[in-house]
Amino acid sequence: MIRFIGWLCLVSYITVAGALAQTGAPPAIQRIEPTNWWVGMKQTTLQLLVYGPQAGTMTYSINYPGVQLVKTHQVENPNYAFLDLTIAPTTKAGTLQIVGKAAGKSLSRAYELKARSREPKGQGVNSADFIYLLMPDRFANGNPSNDKFDDMLDKQADTKSPYLRHGGDLQGVMEHLDYLQELGVTTLWMTPVIENDEALKQEAPDRMQAGYHGYHFTDHYRIDRRFGGADAYVKLSKALHQRGMKLVQDAVYNHVSNDHWMFKDQPTKDWFNQWPAYTSSSHKEQSLYDPYAAESDRNLQLNGWFTPFLPDLNQRNPFLANYLIQHAIWSTETFNLDGWRVDTYKYNDLDFLNRCNQALLREYPNMFIFGESWVGNPVAQAFFVKNNIKFDFASNQPGGLDFVFFGAALDALKQNFSWDDGVNRLYNTFAQDAVYADPMKLVTFLDNHDTDRYLSMIGEDFNKYKMGLTWLLTARGIPSIYYGTEVLMKNFKNPSDAEVRRDFPGGFKDSPENKFLASGRAGKEADAFNLVKKLAIYRKNTPTLHSGKLMQYVPQDGVYVYFRYDANKTILIATNSMDQEKSMETSRFSERMKGYSQARNILNDEVLRDLKTIKLPAKTVMVLELAK
Numbered sequence: 001m002i003r004f005i006g007w008l009c010l011v012s013y014i015t016v017a018g019a020l021a022q023t024g025a026p027p028a029i030q031r032i033e034p035t036n037w038w039v040g041m042k043q044t045t046l047q048l049l050v051y052g053p054q055a056g057t058m059t060y061s062i063n064y065p066g067v068q069l070v071k072t073h074q075v076e077n078p079n080y081a082f083l084d085l086t087i088a089p090t091t092k093a094g095t096l097q098i099v100g101k102a103a104g105k106s107l108s109r110a111y112e113l114k115a116r117s118r119e120p121k122g123q124g125v126n127s128a129d130f131i132y133l134l135m136p137d138r139f140a141n142g143n144p145s146n147d148k149f150d151d152m153l154d155k156q157a158d159t160k161s162p163y164l165r166h167g168g169d170l171q172g173v174m175e176h177l178d179y180l181q182e183l184g185v186t187t188l189w190m191t192p193v194i195e196n197d198e199a200l201k202q203e204a205p206d207r208m209q210a211g212y213h214g215y216h217f218t219d220h221y222r223i224d225r226r227f228g229g230a231d232a233y234v235k236l237s238k239a240l241h242q243r244g245m246k247l248v249q250d251a252v253y254n255h256v257s258n259d260h261w262m263f264k265d266q267p268t269k270d271w272f273n274q275w276p277a278y279t280s281s282s283h284k285e286q287s288l289y290d291p292y293a294a295e296s297d298r299n300l301q302l303n304g305w306f307t308p309f310l311p312d313l314n315q316r317n318p319f320l321a322n323y324l325i326q327h328a329i330w331s332t333e334t335f336n337l338d339g340w341r342v343d344t345y346k347y348n349d350l351d352f353l354n355r356c357n358q359a360l361l362r363e364y365p366n367m368f369i370f371g372e373s374w375v376g377n378p379v380a381q382a383f384f385v386k387n388n389i390k391f392d393f394a395s396n397q398p399g400g401l402d403f404v405f406f407g408a409a410l411d412a413l414k415q416n417f418s419w420d421d422g423v424n425r426l427y428n429t430f431a432q433d434a435v436y437a438d439p440m441k442l443v444t445f446l447d448n449h450d451t452d453r454y455l456s457m458i459g460e461d462f463n464k465y466k467m468g469l470t471w472l473l474t475a476r477g478i479p480s481i482y483y484g485t486e487v488l489m490k491n492f493k494n495p496s497d498a499e500v501r502r503d504f505p506g507g508f509k510d511s512p513e514n515k516f517l518a519s520g521r522a523g524k525e526a527d528a529f530n531l532v533k534k535l536a537i538y539r540k541n542t543p544t545l546h547s548g549k550l551m552q553y554v555p556q557d558g559v560y561v562y563f564r565y566d567a568n569k570t571i572l573i574a575t576n577s578m579d580q581e582k583s584m585e586t587s588r589f590s591e592r593m594k595g596y597s598q599a600r601n602i603l604n605d606e607v608l609r610d611l612k613t614i615k616l617p618a619k620t621v622m623v624l625e626l627a628k
Helices: 002-011 013-021 170-174 177-183 229-242 295-303 318-335 350-363 378-383 403-414 423-431 462-474 524-541 543-547 586-593
Strands: 031-033 045-051 059-062 067-074 080-087 094-102 105-114 131-134 187-190 201-204 207-209 219-223 246-251 339-342 368-371 399-401 442-444 478-482 549-556 559-565 570-576 582-585 598-601 613-616 620-627
Touching: 045 094, 045 318, 059 067, 059 080, 170 229, 177 524, 187 339, 219 229, 219 318, 229 246, 229 318, 246 318, 318 350, 350 368, 378 403, 403 423, 403 442, 403 462, 423 549, 423 559, 462 478, 462 524, 462 570, 462 620, 478 524, 524 543, 543 559, 543 570, 549 586, 559 582, 559 586, 570 582, 570 586, 570 613, 582 586, 613 620
Parallel strands: 131 187, 131 478, 187 246, 246 339, 339 368, 368 399, 399 442, 442 478
Antiparallel strands: 031 045, 045 080, 059 094, 067 080, 094 105, 201 207, 549 559, 559 570, 570 620, 582 613, 598 620
């Protein structure tokens, strides 16, 4: 019943809007979004959303040098107006007045045009970087005073419940930047920090869950107070950039919470994708690139809802499209972002995605954008990024989350070696990289907040753990690690995602252990952390490894070999996936090894002085920097 009520809110749009229009309240302006803008932007047009009782019934004017109000749009809901402005390149920073008149009365609201800051922004992310993904609520609690607020719909915070908020915040993240830098991390990606002021949602018949993960927006222009608000976010961004690190923000264009203020008073009846009754997405992205697909299947994939409490946004509505695009630019400029990860990429209107990407890249040419398209094969993955295939739709997305690598790496670790299985899965994946315009821009990973934990998926086998992490940090692409993987956090998504989103040990006052400290990491935990650290720092300091060419050899008898090389250096990565030691004759690799007589094993600093035959212990990988 709770879920069905959420759906009724949408289909009764006309009733809700009509009731608000008949309240008799005098015209007022409660919101103007974007909340401010900047002079000197490459895009000289701006569309303001003006909201308040009867705000759409007023006549608007602006008198400011260099700013012209071109058109005022009225929509079905009289509480909204959309103002089209142009801002000349010569316009000076300052505060203008937006004047609205109705029934012989006028009101005025100040609107600031800021000068652009010189803070680093839009730097982009590339294969020299190492991305760390964390959930602020589950990483560290730096300020217990902002754990909960009585005037928010969800008033709870309890670390003992896996389904409620725990109190982690941006201050907690800032307090552990030393830890991230020691690990070799260069780029921070957090799950969304935008306000999720929503009631607990019934995600299962026996479970009510908070929006601690951040993916249920209720107000695009507010950073959640429970994370510390906008001030803490600005402070974190500045702290990262002062360290030479980068910041990625998580975008959600596909949906909002049914507690979003804009869902409760909808601008137009087509602001959200509507159906006669609740209709879920098919989750079948094949219909988007299938040359034989039915249009009804495409429509269901793109316009069906995720859940009854996540209203699906219709980006074909031009006002909504502008709203989302301007918010992305506003966020980049306000918080000095370097990249965007886009949630649920494959569920959004394709033309909108291209338009949004292009708008960001116009302002920030080096900006890196990588979307989440959970697919299982290279053709499907290529469809959503710049590619070399003649699809009917040509994506302009620079990068993407490499779900194909994710699946192949796990199969390589879990399957027995055979013609197509085991390490052949990894080999076959890289062999198909020609479908991508630039496979180096794919973000590789072994687990994330939506999957089972990596260590659990490989049966807690530490030798396999080391192999997978070594592939992640030596293969092509941009490596990403999920918080806690470096200290062997584990679990399956049973009974819920909360099991793979547990608190980082040491981030909360009731943590029995502190794995932020070397003294808190024992045995294999210390070995795991040190392995990631060694490889990440070596990758960062070795252009050959992060930006050199890749050459791979057909796996034989469970041994898989690939090289990273350039004019300055050659690095050999050799994996023995079998349960027995292997003697690898290197004459087969003479194309890459000719002239080299010795090597240093990066993982243990051992020097090999005879490269004709290399002994590979069972279930192990070597990273050898060749020398003459």
